[in-house]
Amino acid sequence: MLIRLLTGDDWETLKKIRIEAMEAAPGAFAEVPADWENMNERQVRARMSKIDFFVAFDDAGEAVGFMGLVRQPTSKMAHRATLIMVYLRESARGSGVSKALHEAVMKHARAIGVRQIELAVSVENPVAQEFYKRRGYTQIGQIPGGFLHEGREVDEILMAIRTQVEPSEG
Template sequence: MAVKLVSIRQIVPDEIDVFRSIRLEALRCEPASFASRFEDWQFLSDEEWRQRLQDPVFVAFSSNEPVGIMRLVRLRPSKMAHRAKLVSVYVRKSERGKGIASSLLRAVSDHATRLGVLQIELAVNAENSAALRFYKRQGFIEVGRIPGGVLDAAREIDDVIMIRRL
């Protein structure tokens, strides 16, 4: 069996179709993993997609097809610009366990370091044990929780707040 090579790169604002396809797939396939719903994104205009690409978006490609994504949102106030949030994290189920998430995180972290970011932060659903284990393996530590941080079908689910110093 041939091994598919995976490449990772930051996409540019003109690649809204790539961004749209992998982001909507993530929201459709793993709805419990995100604060946003598929319906929040499905009817965005091209300009709204392009605006979201103002923050760095890294995509993993296998056979030129997007299979994973991570987005970095740097905090804007000057006294907080050393911090960034990791959002929109997703790897297609069939591609999990192949190191793609680790490679995406490495690319995002390297980019963040070049920008002068000293700390990456994230919020993860407390019920997403696979994601929690991944982030802990990658050096993130839990620094708090937001009780009922997400309301999903009338269920309140805690958000686990994690950070990693770069």
Template sequence: MTIRRLTSKDLSAYRAIWADGLMKVPTAFLFGAEEVRAIPNKDVEKMLEVNLTLGAFDDARRLVGFVSARRGGPQRMQHMADIGPLYVRSEAQGQGFGRALMDALLQQLATAGIQQVELCVDVENTGAQKLYHALGFHVFGRRPRSVLIDGDGRDDFLMIKALDGTDLTRGA
């Protein structure tokens, strides 16, 4: 297994795995398949440059998973980052790729001075929730109808983790 940052050289593989994820687990993504197909390559390359997107490669050097994080935009939010999506191809699940991606991402974010990370996870995605809990995330809210997929509202849990040792559960 190899974990590394994705670059514009990975564009085709990244778009392919993103499309795979949208087909197989549409509830794991903010964008719909039509929206993703409409994003020009130059914009996806810019996303790879600006956001921290890590890829997991199997022994055959095939991209089998990815995770992204975006640092807060305004100065007052530069201490935090939003994580997502995290996706691992179904045939590679259960082999530690998701955990390795998240471990590497959290380490790089902490090294970059990020103090806390947040993510959203579909309330029915118990596998991802189990991973996030094991990594030290905790639920701090529920967003009803976070997304609409084919007209149906999907709820998300909002999860948070401190990277600097601060207890974020106070008052929770």
């Protein structure tokens, strides 16, 4: 297994695995496959310029999962980032790939000065909630009707983790 941060040249890889994710778990994402199917190279690269995408590749070189990290853009909030677009192909689940992907994201976050990673997870996805709890995330809130799925409002749980220990004063 190989995990790496994608570059703009990997736009086709990202587009393919992103569409797969939305088709496999339509209730887990804020977008639908058509949103990405209609994107051209320039549009995908533009998205990639704002999000750090880490992708896990199996031994055959096929993408099997990804996680995106978006850093807050303002100077007073640049110590925070949001984990988004998390997906792992069912055949790779339970193999440690998601843990390895998350570790790569955490290492990267620390390296770029991110002190806190936040995320939103559907109340209807207890497996993901437990994964994040095992990684050290804690619930910090909830968004009623956080997104719409098939016309139905679905609440989202907000979670966060500190990535770095701040030096103590005194």
